[in-house]
Amino acid sequence: VSSAVRVIGFGMGPQHITPEAAEALRSCDYVVAASKGAADPLLAVRRTICEAYGVELVAVADPERDRMDPTDYAGAVRDWHDARVEAYRAVVGARGGTAGFLVWGDPSLYDSTIRIVAQLGDYDVVPGISAPQLLAARHRMVLHDVGAPVHVTTGRRLPDDIAAGQTNLVVMLPSEATLGLLADLADWSIWWGANLGAPSEQLVAGRAGDVHDAIRTARTAAKAEAGWVMDLWLLRAPTR
Numbered sequence: 001v002s003s004a005v006r007v008i009g010f011g012m013g014p015q016h017i018t019p020e021a022a023e024a025l026r027s028c029d030y031v032v033a034a035s036k037g038a039a040d041p042l043l044a045v046r047r048t049i050c051e052a053y054g055v056e057l058v059a060v061a062d063p064e065r066d067r068m069d070p071t072d073y074a075g076a077v078r079d080w081h082d083a084r085v086e087a088y089r090a091v092v093g094a095r096g097g098t099a100g101f102l103v104w105g106d107p108s109l110y111d112s113t114i115r116i117v118a119q120l121g122d123y124d125v126v127p128g129i130s131a132p133q134l135l136a137a138r139h140r141m142v143l144h145d146v147g148a149p150v151h152v153t154t155g156r157r158l159p160d161d162i163a164a165g166q167t168n169l170v171v172m173l174p175s176e177a178t179l180g181l182l183a184d185l186a187d188w189s190i191w192w193g194a195n196l197g198a199p200s201e202q203l204v205a206g207r208a209g210d211v212h213d214a215i216r217t218a219r220t221a222a223k224a225e226a227g228w229v230m231d232l233w234l235l236r237a238p239t240r
Ligand SMILES: C[S@@+](CC[C@H](N)C(=O)[O-])C[C@H]1O[C@@H](n2cnc3c(N)ncnc32)[C@H](O)[C@@H]1O
Pocket: 012, 103, 104, 105, 106, 107, 108, 109, 110, 111, 129, 130, 131, 132, 171, 172, 173, 174, 193, 194, 195, 196, 197, 198, 230, 231, 232
């Protein structure tokens, strides 16, 4: 059966679907979505979008990710990707036609979809609004000083990146442990946001030493309201 694959970024929700993404969605025979169970809130957003554009959603159960081996993170991710490739290949191979893969934010940032569908054959990519873009817009700012760089990283890597001399960082996938680092960065500035684009959105900005408690409180509030929380930071060293 011949098939085509389209990777479509949908930003932080239905309000961010560009005309280009809408056109791509309408061209799909169905949309494949990973499901982490019936109550998966991110699956619910994809379902709303598919209904709005009249395209069938095919939920594929997400293979279990083995988080148990911290010594082989790369290996665990690889195995998980392989399992996802096989699950998607089975669906796309059986159905044929044009399959859409809806990606949260933009497919270029911390998302496996492109790496996975590249193993299925030919594909194209439609961009979406990413979380760092929405964070910058909400705080009405530029992500870097004039002519200066911004380093995009993860909470996991943050300590090493700061040790290596980075002074202006977008921090994605932060955890409770990442928040704990703020105690040692009291004079840095942080612009923080959670659940951006959702009704449960929270924003906090200020000197890290002054606002880290407010961030914890706001993070808890976002999670209580939505049942999930995704947050990110812009973190900047004090000017000397
Ligand atoms: C797996 S990455 C996906 C990023 C996505 N592809 C993008 O373009 O933004 C998930 C991380 O993105 C950030 N993120 C995604 N959506 C967010 C939102 N609505 N509010 C705040 N942060 C978000 C958080 O740092 C979260 O841990």
